[in-house]
Amino acid sequence: MTDPLDVLREPIRPVHPDPGFAARLRGRLERLVLGPESEEGRVSLTDESATTAAAALPLHTLTPYLAVPDAEAALDFYVDVFGAVRRGEPIVMPDGRIGHAEMALGDSVVMLAEEFPELGLRAPAPDAVSVSLRLEVADPDAVVERAVARGAYLERPVTDSPYGRGGVVVDPAGHRWMVSRAPADS
Template structure:
């Protein structure tokens, strides 16, 4: 079996875990805490049956959390049953809206940054469009191959 597991760094991993539990319904599976400092060296969460890992940033080891307002090159996609409810709850818990929830390409979704600075696309998958339908929706902005 092959699996792809995102491993995130946060300035305050405990707060990030609490956010993911409250906003996305994550379940904390494991937490390794450094004695004396309380820093989280490794945590495992499960969202919708999928694992993700998380730790406090460790600058001396090159493990850095997103910097405030600097964006991030990585986006996580969370497909949920009710995008409007999950998105609203995340914003109420401190997420920052990048793009509000809209309908596009057969799906309904929006983009946000969680309080730790990670970008999430929260979506409810809709009807899968064939290539012709999708090309018609996006027009000449992209050519689908």
């Protein structure tokens, strides 16, 4: 008499579901998990970039959400200059504007979107920055130098002060960054 559990010892043979069924199931899951954006094919559960370590970062009590004139250019700047890591793919609205994107900076998340004047959402006006973002880095001199090389305006050169070493730049999207390193004794 054979053991009925012998079947469990056989090699696993993958079963490939009907492609139509798989597509319908994926669509239903995307609509349930991601909301209506997925119906337009803007977001996908199979995006590899959404599975990075940066995508697993939790949100903190306060998460900056920046308005920028060109989201792709801003993301490229933040990645190149500050070492940001993109979190997933940007959500592109039907009119082509980026309605939402995320990046990780250290242990924090920063969100951004392109301007939506019809909602009152605009990037800072030239010479009218209303918020400063303080970014702690290991080497403020190198970060400020990279920022200026990529088109940032140098508002204050890097200097030593009682609260650390740092400088201030305004990025090409109009946001003011206080790039700092705390004093060694803190």
